Amino acid sequence: MFKSLMKSKKNHSFWQSLVIRLPFGWLLAFFLVPFLIVLKISLSQTAIAQPPYAPTFDLAAGWRGVQTFFAGLSLDNYRFLGTDPLYILSYMKSLQIAAFSTLLLLIIGYPIAYAITRLPRRAQAILVVLVILPFWTSFLIRIYAWMNILQHDGPLNQLLLALHIVREPPSWLSTDTAVYIGIVYSYLPFMVLPLYATLEKLDEQLLEAAADLGCPRWKRFWLVTLPLSAPGVVAGALLCFIPIVGEFVIPDLLGGSRTSMIGQTIWMEFFANKDWPTAAAVAVVLVCLLVTAIVIFQNHAMRGSERD
Amino acid sequence: MHAGDSGSEFVKRGAERPTFGKRGFAPWTDRTAQPLLRIQALRKRFGGFTAVDQLSLDVYQGEFFALLGPSGCGKTTLLRMIAGFERPDSGRILLDGVDLAPVPPHRRPVNMMFQNYALFPHLNVEANIAFGLKQEGMPKARIAERVADMLALVKLEGLGRRKPHELSGGQRQRVALARSLAKRPRVLLLDEPMAALDKKLRGETQFELMELQRQLGLTFIIVTHDQSEAMTVADRIAVMDRGRLMQVAPPKDIYERPNSCWVADFIGEVNLFEGRVGADADSVEGTAFGRLRVGRKIDVEPQGRVWVAVRPEKMRITPAAPERQASVENCATATVVDIGYLGDLSIYRLRTEAGVEIRAAIANTGRSADQAIGWDDRVWLSFAPEAAIVLTR
Known part of the structure; x- marks a missing residue:
């Protein structure tokens, strides 16, 4: 794609090529450059200084400055990550919570998206607005609301007691369950919207064609609807999985203190331990993990949708 | 294999x-x-x-x-x-x-x-x-x-x-x-x-x-x-x-043999003339084209309202009055209003003295024919009695 873009560039005017280059420039300035800065910090050592790491680039020292700068970089922080199980556990925990939440979101989000597409046009529009309605309130306030709902004498336990479902009020807060509730609640729109977008485009006539060829209703869903909504499933899963891995607020406010997710670990290193280089190394490893996961997942999904 | x-x-x-x-x-x-x-x-x-x-x-x-x-x-x-x-x-x-x-x-x-x-x-x-x-x-x-x-x-x-x-x-x-x-x-x-x-x-x-x-x-x-x-x-x-x-x-x-004016008009082009069945039961009187003789007996009592349908390709255009055959009724003079050249056919739009618009399709069989009849020419329109379709609705 990139190649064809370059080739066709010749016929473009100055403004057209500017428009094409603008997104690349944006990515360069606000993604690649910050990432390189973080990468550099991850190769530095902690220092009691401002900024709290060394070496820093000293332009005044000229070529010798460049040499000392590169001599000062090392992979020590990455080696350190391997020695302390805290980090590995934290990564595992994040991936586990993200994977399981994404699965839960799919199981809950797919029927919602599917049901919306079955309704008349007007009702669909209203329901889509309702799906994104929670965004009108601050994210933080919504999580605080969940703290209130889930606390020991909160509305949830009162309801469960009133309905005689439990005899003793269970404690929800500081558990993984609370984290799952918070994550599924917060990320549901990100799952429902891409699924809705693909399911809504699904050609009704394909289902008729399947019926015409002898396919009963439930099988039509498996053989036609589900495979054709695969792009929506992939988009929704990525849109949820990636930010959930790095989620900080929800596990911090609703989760327990025993194992923290990777976002909390980074926060701790940065702000509590003032260890920027280690925090940066944790962050770089996270990016690498995610990129690898996404590439594998997308390749697999592509092959899946190509397959017959 | x-x-x-x-x-x-x-x-x-x-x-x-x-x-x-x-x-x-x-x-x-x-x-x-x-x-x-x-x-x-x-x-x-x-x-x-x-x-x-x-x-x-x-x-x-x-x-x-x-x-x-x-x-x-x-x-x-x-x-x-x-x-x-x-x-x-x-x-x-x-x-x-x-x-x-x-x-x-x-x-x-x-x-x-x-x-x-x-x-x-x-x-x-x-x-x-x-x-x-x-x-x-x-x-x-x-x-x-x-x-x-x-x-x-x-x-x-x-x-x-x-x-x-x-x-x-x-x-x-x-x-x-x-x-x-x-x-x-x-x-x-x-x-x-x-x-x-x-x-x-x-x-x-x-x-x-x-x-x-x-x-x-x-x-x-x-x-x-x-x-x-x-x-x-x-x-x-x-x-x-x-x-x-x-x-x-x-x-x-x-x-x-369309069974109604609607079908005749829907399938292909047609010229429709409304009139009343003549006393001899094989002609239609009072149409915009005058008295029309049709090929067979009409199964409607005299003075009953009928339509005569003639396909454009059944219309004949001649520069002079057609030779006096049995069908002296089925002809009229008209002026060429428009000619659409389609290659195999030419579609003529004509207007009779009475102001009725008629369509005629002429097959372009000979090359010399293309100059024969042109815009604004006064021509004779005619059709054979067998070409007429009588419709009752």
């Missing part, structure tokens, strides 16, 4: 059923013939709109039947009711004498070829064709064999692994046809199957479709708004308007 052999076997299997050389094929004239598909007093409303209104129709085994009408006439709704996608409000559809009402679409022994083909985009050509066979639970080996047959039949050998988006429009159309034929339906329903093809390809495909239908001996029902397509392919045409059948007849009869 193998595919080719089994392809012909597929055709032969079809030929075991009663097939007909199309010459003399007219089961609808045979009182003892049992129709394959009977539609009885079928009615379907959408809200306040009546799509199909008390419609009854018989279609026979091996027939190529066309439903023709302007858009919104209910032809597609009728087809969808046969397929089972729409439920009739009242009336019955019988296939081989069995009422289809309680049978869901996936159990009906009919298949449909959809207007936009509705190929499964995530499946390749083979899997698309095999889809219906898999639902039947046909063994894998036989499915593969049948798919190869179908690919050979629609001349798409070697394209089985392609995805629909990798095919041209014409190839997609063939895949759709192969898919809908693969299960050997009792009736194949075709919903505007050639609407998306360009004109030249459409012409070729029409003849291929006829050939295929004759080879397989299957019953085809085609929905189309293109009258030349219906005329070309069909054994019989049902002309529909606003949910009703206007006329059901072979193409030649529809054109030469």
